[in-house]
Amino acid sequence: MPTSDVEGKDWSLERFKRHQPKTVCDVGPGEGTYAKLFRPAHHGVWWTCIEVFKPYIRRYGLKNTAKRKDMYDEVHNLDAREAPDHLFHRDLVIFGDVLEHMARGDAIDLLRKAEAAGAWNILVSLPIVPSEQGEVDGNPHEAHLHQWDPDDMDSVLAELGGRVEAMRGSTLGCWWWSRRP
Template identity: 70%
Template sequence: MPTSDAEGKDWSLARFEQHLPDTVCDVGPGEGTYAKLFRPVHKGVWWTAVEIHKPYVAKYKLKSTKTRTMYDEIHTEDVRDSAGHLFHRDLVILGDVLEHMPREDAVALLERIEAAGAWHILASVPIVDSQQGTVDGNPHEAHVHQWDPDDMDTVLAQLGGGVESMRGDTLGVWWWSRRG
C-alpha cells in the first residue's frame, strides 16, 4: 500500500539523524512517509523519488509546489529500469518496496544501488506472512516475495560494508552503510 506501518520509523529516524545525508533517493515513496519524517530534521537535502505508479504523484502531492516541497525530483518509472546515477546518493530508501518484486530482482537492485555508489541504504520489508494483491487499481502493490529477515541479513552482508537491523513484530528494517 502507499502507506507504511509505523513500526521501525523511530529507529530509522535515529539513523538518519546520525548520518544526516545531503542527497536521498526514495524508491516507491507512496504517500511520502520518509520525506515527511526526515525532511524536518535536516534542511537542504536534495530529495529524489522513483515512483512506479504515476497516479500517486498527484494523489499524494509528491511534486514540489510553491507552498510545500516533498520531492525535488520525481522519476515515474520502474526502479529496475532506472539509470544508475539516481542511486549515487548519500541514502537510498527502499521502504516497503522489495517485497513487490521477485527476490532475484530485489537482490539485483540492491547490488546496482551499491555499485552506483550509494553510501547508505535503508530497507524495510514485512517479516511476517503478508499476502497482498492489487490495491486501488495499482497492480504494483502486489506482494511477490515474502522476505525472511535472516535472508535479508545475508543479502545485505554480501554487499560488504556494515549492516544494522531492527526486527519488529511486522516489519524488519535494515540500515546498510558503505565503509570507505
C-alpha cells in the same frame, strides 16, 4: 499499500540523524512516508523519488509545482529496476516497503545496483511476517511477490560488504546498510 506501518520508523530516523545525508533517493515512496518523517529532522537535503505508479505522484503531492514545494525536489515516474544508475548515486537510498513488491532476484539486483552506483547508505524496510497483498487502488505494483525472511535479508545485505544494522519488530524488519565499516 502506499502507506507504511509505524514500526521501525523511530529506529530509522535515529540512523538518518546520525548519518546526516545530503542527498536521498526514495524508491517507491507511495504517500511519502520517509520524506514526511526525515525532512524536518535535517534541512538542506536534496530529495529524489522514483515512483512507478503515476497516479500516486499527483494524489500524494510528490512533485513540486511553481505554487508549492512538496516532499521531493526531483520526481521520476519509472520502474526503479530500469532507472539510470546516477539516481542511486546518493548518500542514502531508501527501499521502504518496496522490495516485497518484486521477485526476490529482482530485489537483490536492485540492491546491488544501488551499491554499485555509489549509494553510501541503504535503508530497507519490509514485512517479516506473512503479508499477502494483491493489487490496491488499481495499482498492480502493490501486490506482494516475495515474502522475505529476516535472515535472508541479513545475508543479502552482508554480501554487499560494508556495515549492516538491523531492527526486527513484530511485523516489520528494518536494515541500515552503510558503505563505511
